[in-house]
Amino acid sequence: MARDLDSIDARIMAELESDGRLSIVELAQRVNLTNTPCSERVKRLEREGYIKGYCALINKDQLGLAHRTIVQVSLAASAAENVLGKFNDAVQRIEEVELCLMIAGSFDYLLVMRTRDMAHFRQVLDERINRLPGILQTNSFAVMETAKDVFANP
DSSP states (O other): OOOOOOHHHHHHHHHHHHOTTOOHHHHHHHTTOOHHHHHHHHHHHHHTTSSOOOOOOOOTTTTTOOEEEEEEEEEOTTOOTHHHHHHHHHHHTOTTEEEEEEOSSSSSEEEEEEESSHHHHHHHHHHTGGGSTTEEEEEEEEOOOOSOOTTSOO
16 A cells, blocks of 8 residues: 655655665765664665665676667457467566567557667567567667666666
8 A cells, every 4th residue: 555755755765766775874864864764764665665676787788788679569469368478478588678568559568678789689589579479560669879768877
């Protein structure tokens, strides 16, 4: 059950979203609390599901995965309901897929993919994406520039 968050809760979440490695001491200073109340608030926000976890943001460009492509996926209209579950399970196993969203609109899914280059993308598209359960059609769009990415390293 969602509850009202106060401005200190919001500031705690903003600070942790910006730098999840902040110590409680540093976080408490930034939000003008003492350590114990700050720690208790963080634990409550975690327990209540406002803070889902912490992770390292990996620079994919540095790993040689600088090519980003958006793929629209349309499933066959005759696809049975269980195809959605099979599609969802299968797409989880494609490491080049960073994000998979079911969409309400003129297509069914939107994939964000990371590959080394266009040749690598075409290989993954041909050998993995186009063989996903229920695939009717895909449309691909190479990303030229990222104007905003809230998950990018600061």
